[in-house]
Amino acid sequence: MTTPQTSRGKIPRDLENDYTFETAAARRAFLAEQTGVALEHVSQYSFDPSILPGNVEHFTGVAQVPIGIAGPLLVDGEHARGEFYVPMATVEGTLVASYNRGMKMLREAGGVKTTILDDAMQRAPAFVFDDARQARAFGEWLTEHFTEIKQAAEATTRSGRLRGIEQYSASRILFTRFDYTTGDAAGQNLTGKATAAACAWITSNYDGITNFYLESNFATDKKSSQVNILRTRGKRVVAEATLPAALIEKHMHTTGERLFRARQVSNLGGFMSGVNNNGAHSANGIAALFIATGQDAANVAESSAALGFSELLGNGDYYGSITIPSLIVATYGGGTGLATQRECLELLGCYGTGKVRKLAEIVAATVLCGELSLGSAIVAEEWVRAHDRLGRNRP
């Protein structure tokens, strides 16, 4: 295919200040001229575009994503304590209702207990050598020089701290994971910058590196991976609760035993299908909360990995838990300070510094409510069907 003759034009850009009402309008006018489509709703936004540098380029308007509110969600966390109204930005019907139903039941059950198990954001440079022995020697050197490397990395950041460097070797390559804590930021950018600085120090002080790559599929940013399920990316959070048998019957019209039996089958299904999440649908709650609160929605890729685990207790009560091993959230930086996004964070009492763990706990608690709600819906279906089948009048 060759470039069409009636080639389309270049998107207008103001080299001095591209973040104004005027440049946005100019781009919309340009698009209308080129395509015949007027972006009227897209043009309706309530903030000054001057807040947008660092968030978007070629700003032209906004997507208006409906927000529904679920709650109150009762959280028994270490950082989030009490009841919350949860803003969920979504275009999928029943999503808010389903989470809301789960929140109602879990509130009666005493709330969702949440625990942050780990916290690590990484960049994962790879270093290539002439042979495997040199890669191994470099790995030893890396361990010995951790202090200097940490210093070089941390010189570039106020809030990032280099916790450690994981090493994974194959062939003549050493793959590493530089693990940081990143305060209230999600931290992909600061870890990128810090690791680049660390690698500059490394390559200046170590001979024999044939090639190095700042990233080589070991981080694994915007992707789901076993290494992140095992070793954490962002926050590793658990939400857990025990549902009394009576509550399950009342709210979910089923029993703990049925819930549990269904989990067994879907665990086997997930193991066989090679799924990255043996739970129900954590991505729904996570995506809705991410969009509402200004998180990076692309991180749904890794944040949607989950480990469900349940137990049927002797008395018919049901213990349910979900572990999110790579939940990437921020209450500072990124999209958190934008107009609607900041309001939604404030609604949760999660805007600004010192709040990121609280937000992580609220997300996890929300997810658990959705897991139990959808899990029950599938099982109640079973019950309806079984009833239908068993009760039918066969000639």
Next chain:
Amino acid sequence: MTTPQTSRGKIPRDLENDYTFETAAARRAFLAEQTGVALEHVSQYSFDPSILPGNVEHFTGVAQVPIGIAGPLLVDGEHARGEFYVPMATVEGTLVASYNRGMKMLREAGGVKTTILDDAMQRAPAFVFDDARQARAFGEWLTEHFTEIKQAAEATTRSGRLRGIEQYSASRILFTRFDYTTGDAAGQNLTGKATAAACAWITSNYDGITNFYLESNFATDKKSSQVNILRTRGKRVVAEATLPAALIEKHMHTTGERLFRARQVSNLGGFMSGVNNNGAHSANGIAALFIATGQDAANVAESSAALGFSELLGNGDYYGSITIPSLIVATYGGGTGLATQRECLELLGCYGTGKVRKLAEIVAATVLCGELSLGSAIVAEEWVRAHDRLGRNRP
């Protein structure tokens, strides 16, 4: 933890008509009262809430997500042909710029060739029996009665067609995947309804099913899985292009050989880390396009799986491709008809029926531009570093 004494109130709801400006305002007032937070920007939306049933519950306002425009993107597809301006809703700086850079280079290279390889949306009921032999016998019966099952399923839907039923067995359970084509809808709901009807017919006509579950982690909705990478969910799309050596140098300041070598290392890294995507960052472009065009953002979970494949040609040119095995898109239903979402689809010439394959191709083409742009950035970094290292003056 017991329910707090000063328990928070129930979210207001108008049982007659909950989709009005007034009920949305009432909920914001309630939230302000309960939390002290005023949702002023959230309240700024430009459409009538009466369009929202089926998209959200407890509607309270909107998230305003900034949209940047990238392009023109030159697509050599079977459904999308010509140049497009791509709306990307994101809060992450550099994202639009990076995709834009890739689009510019690929436009000069003659555009992105796109191909839809397969199309299938599924529900995955599991059937449990007394023993494995009964599960096996049921599987045979299922194959024999496909016509009747198809009829039962399709009676519930105008656009859904049951293509076939995959069977996966383990223990005394038969896991199935009911594969449909779903027209221009993403189809999760219609396949759910159709499969429930099919299962009602099945359970009415087959004795011996101990339990059945409409879903058991074989679909794998809102999750990433090997079965979907192998067998497709939504659209299976390839975007491919050959970059002349000169263009790589001009736009990316590197060479095809360097790009290729970096791919080898990250392929190995991805294989070892157990990643669901051996490419760079498809989730970025997908999430931004999904939010702009009213797709279900939770589907970033499965849509972000990808298979990158590149070749270095003898003359230094570089063949790059990305295969998205489970891309879930719609141009009809879901959030596609909402105010800004519809405008963005119209901008792409993708609103309404008969357009879903065009949209799938545009998404895939966009993703490839981002892959090559970020891939190059990582490699150019390498080059800078190598230069730095090799050129430094050591005492």
Next chain:
Amino acid sequence: MTTPQTSRGKIPRDLENDYTFETAAARRAFLAEQTGVALEHVSQYSFDPSILPGNVEHFTGVAQVPIGIAGPLLVDGEHARGEFYVPMATVEGTLVASYNRGMKMLREAGGVKTTILDDAMQRAPAFVFDDARQARAFGEWLTEHFTEIKQAAEATTRSGRLRGIEQYSASRILFTRFDYTTGDAAGQNLTGKATAAACAWITSNYDGITNFYLESNFATDKKSSQVNILRTRGKRVVAEATLPAALIEKHMHTTGERLFRARQVSNLGGFMSGVNNNGAHSANGIAALFIATGQDAANVAESSAALGFSELLGNGDYYGSITIPSLIVATYGGGTGLATQRECLELLGCYGTGKVRKLAEIVAATVLCGELSLGSAIVAEEWVRAHDRLGRNRP
């Protein structure tokens, strides 16, 4: 490293007939001369080397691997029915004893029910094209010409039947799996030959294939893979049994509830660790039976994948099952006709044609006995520890 000056000699070989006592002795003498090591026990074999062509090259002697006998194993199969004494060739203490213990308990429980769910051996050629559309078009052509391809494949084999061709596409490549039934042979060689013939026909009748490879990691011979777990390689076999509570107590000194709870934890562990087998140790039984009966021991790689599934019944009984999705066994060809190997097959009533499904069932039944035996041992350990912990006297 350069080739050492005092380079070692070439292994002696008789170009006319290399399978004699004399050539084997000549090689041992040569090795003694080169290394100073006399292979005295290795030289003790009881068969005529003339039976060995097709089994080994440079024959020099034998490994004597101890065989222990476990049983009687009571099998309630469709092909294996009744009691069997199972020969297990192993060097690992407790292996035979552990399987024997499981066999004893399951015999009292009424035996192991076995079911073969599927049967398919494959070669997996990949075909490369100029672009994805050509790969897709070729896929359609392949489907249309299945009859001719089948004919070309089957012309090369007496017992192989081409069941179908699976297609998996990515980039400009079509990966295929040619699925055969192979009678009583394991079938890797016959499927290789048949698929090579099929591909010769294909490449002679289809233009535009840029490259083709007879194998490209989709079979996945001698490796474990999700595709084989999903789609079967060799035999897909289930072994299942229900253990009465009293028997578990008597033989295993634990309860079904404890067994079950331990399974839950190890299921979660296996899901998180990314294991190819959520059971206990099927490879032990499989390797021991494979060596004893002349199977290809390298196939332990794929045959050791397994799907465990258990249920705790209301009355305390325990349903246990193991599904082996890629069990590769033969009763004809390969090593099955060698001296001791044939005797061991005869011991099981499994030598020769028409016996391969019987053997597959015996292997699966054996594996289940080992699963329950080791599973119980781990749990009894728990019990001992808990007892120890709870009963201790702390100052």
Next chain:
Amino acid sequence: MTTPQTSRGKIPRDLENDYTFETAAARRAFLAEQTGVALEHVSQYSFDPSILPGNVEHFTGVAQVPIGIAGPLLVDGEHARGEFYVPMATVEGTLVASYNRGMKMLREAGGVKTTILDDAMQRAPAFVFDDARQARAFGEWLTEHFTEIKQAAEATTRSGRLRGIEQYSASRILFTRFDYTTGDAAGQNLTGKATAAACAWITSNYDGITNFYLESNFATDKKSSQVNILRTRGKRVVAEATLPAALIEKHMHTTGERLFRARQVSNLGGFMSGVNNNGAHSANGIAALFIATGQDAANVAESSAALGFSELLGNGDYYGSITIPSLIVATYGGGTGLATQRECLELLGCYGTGKVRKLAEIVAATVLCGELSLGSAIVAEEWVRAHDRLGRNRP
């Protein structure tokens, strides 16, 4: 199924000394009586059964597995240096020939460079608590008390050393991996015993453990797993070599470019199929060496995982490497001291203490020879086919 009336008898056993010629003969007689099958070849062994305690129970005779010799294999290792004749016990024709071909070519290329990157054998106890916070607190305690735990563990073993304890958390469970070095033993038994002792100390000194399991699918003994690919089990070994273009042509009748292109396709195939080894067939060489040298053949399950990585150099030379991340070998204990097994270890200069790393290097070097040999065979096929196709005379 009920126990058959004409139930089969109990296998004879001498409670005082079960490891004698007589008891083995008695069992053979019993089997002959029960089944009508005489185990004549099985009875032909050349050692005294009194050496067998700890290797097998119910000893009845031996499997005679043919051994072929490949070599000389030129190894440029840190522990194995020089040329070796490699004993391979197999029943699969062409296996020895194929490895031999690769050894010949790599010898001319200057041999195989081998490097041991890591060394760790583990047991993986799981600890269950009332909630996730308690599991987390226990994890911290574990880290603080490493010295005492190490002491408790090492008190039970002469050669085992506890290197560290990895922690992986989910729900209210802490999964651990106790990593040991184990001298020249494979170490599964000694790590089991040491970890049991460590856990006895732990459960005596820590309150609040609800349940603990000595093993929960995180080790993952006799199974393949991502965690072992990432974190090593047994030895992590690399074998690498650069093949000059001329040698590839001479021995393999193909070119490095073709070899490399085929690798790219099979890498993509393996990534999509979810394989645990993106190489060719390492299990073949590993199984054959394991049986010959008295290793535990069930460990083929995990030892067959591999990471292949190749590069095409500018001059047409070909760099090939294979990384075996979980190679489990011993030169002491287990089956290494048995009659033929010991001779084969001696042939390699690998019997007894201080030799296990040497053996690991020889195994890895052997595997690489097989990878290049089979890889070339597949490609030469391509070449033949392409020639055939392009050269044919179409009417």
